[in-house]
Amino acid sequence: MTSEAAARRRIWGQLAAVFLWAVAFALVEAAVVVYLRRIFHPGGFAFPLQPRPYDPILGVEVAREAATLVMLALVGFLAGGRGWERFARVMVAFGAWDIFYYAWLWVFLGWPPSLATLDVLFLIPTIWVGPVWAPCLVSLGLVLCGGAAALRVGAGGRFAFGRRGWALALAGSLLIVSSFVWRGEEAARGEMPGPFPWPLFALGMVLGLWAFARAWRRGSGAE
Numbered sequence: 001m002t003s004e005a006a007a008r009r010r011i012w013g014q015l016a017a018v019f020l021w022a023v024a025f026a027l028v029e030a031a032v033v034v035y036l037r038r039i040f041h042p043g044g045f046a047f048p049l050q051p052r053p054y055d056p057i058l059g060v061e062v063a064r065e066a067a068t069l070v071m072l073a074l075v076g077f078l079a080g081g082r083g084w085e086r087f088a089r090v091m092v093a094f095g096a097w098d099i100f101y102y103a104w105l106w107v108f109l110g111w112p113p114s115l116a117t118l119d120v121l122f123l124i125p126t127i128w129v130g131p132v133w134a135p136c137l138v139s140l141g142l143v144l145c146g147g148a149a150a151l152r153v154g155a156g157g158r159f160a161f162g163r164r165g166w167a168l169a170l171a172g173s174l175l176i177v178s179s180f181v182w183r184g185e186e187a188a189r190g191e192m193p194g195p196f197p198w199p200l201f202a203l204g205m206v207l208g209l210w211a212f213a214r215a216w217r218r219g220s221g222a223e
Contacts, residue, residue, distance in 0.1 A: 011085070011154035015147055018089050021075055022096035029068065029097070030104035036061070037109070045111065047118050048192045062123050072097060084153045091146025095139035102132055118193060127184035128177075129193050134201055138176060141205070145212045152216075160218040161211065168211035175204030 037045050076090030105111050112119065115133035122128040149159050161169065179201035183193035 007155045008151060011151050014089065014154075015092055015150060018075060018093050019096050019143075022072075022093045023100045025071070026097045026100035027104045029101050030108060032064070033101075033105065034108050047187065048190050049120075049187055050190060058123075065122065065124055082153060084159050085150050088146040088150035088153065091142040092150065095142030095146065098139040099136055099143070102136060120187065121180055126181055127188050128180035129183045129187045130180050130196055130201075134180070134196065134198075137205070141209065145209075148216075149212075158218075159215055161215045162218060165211045165215050165218070168207050168214070172204040172207030172209075172211060175200055175207065177204075179204065 072094050073090055075093050076088070077086045102112065111117070112132045115136065116131050118129060119132055120127060121130055121135055153159050179197045182197045182200070186193045
């Protein structure tokens with residue numbers, strides 16, 4: 001077996017382990033949400049949300065979300081490897097976790113009934129709201145792009161963003177996050193959120209994929 005083939009086999013094994021860890025962690029996350037919905041939404045979860053007085057458990061939930069991000073970030077680094085190889089595993093872990101979080105919720109609760117269903121996506125630093133398909137699409141991109149980057153770098157290849165690539169990726173990320181928080185205040189006030197700003201989201205996705213494609217070409221020596 002050549003050294004490159006051995007490296008690819010090692011990376012595939014690491015990616016499989018990270019993926020399975022993310023699927024299991026998604027089950028834990030979904031189970032917590034099942035408990036929270038039983039406590040706060042016994043009649044079922046739907047928009048518009050009912051405004052609530054501040055509850056200390058909300059602070060616990062925010063802390064749990066922050067801890068979740070730390071755990072997802074660290075799992076990619078624990079397997080070792082070089083910088084991009086590690087970051088790529090973080091991308092795979094986050095994407096797989098998010099997709100299977102919704103898959104487990106559907107198994108446990110039959111929710112969401114469709115990918116167009118609105119959900120509260122996140123609470124840091126404010127409420128994120130969007131249809132289920134939007135975070136799932138981002139997560140699918142993270143799994144595919146992260147997996148491809150890990151395989152290339154782990155086998156000794158290059159993956160070069162450069163300043164322009166990082167600027168594109170940052171701009172795309174900010175646009176995607178902006179699309180999620182766009183209707184957050186409406187949801188927090190107990191109003192029915194308006195239409196999801198999908199053009200903003202789509203532009204963010206295009207910029208992110210452009211940044212990845214550019215880094216891939218630069219690593220191949222095409223630029």
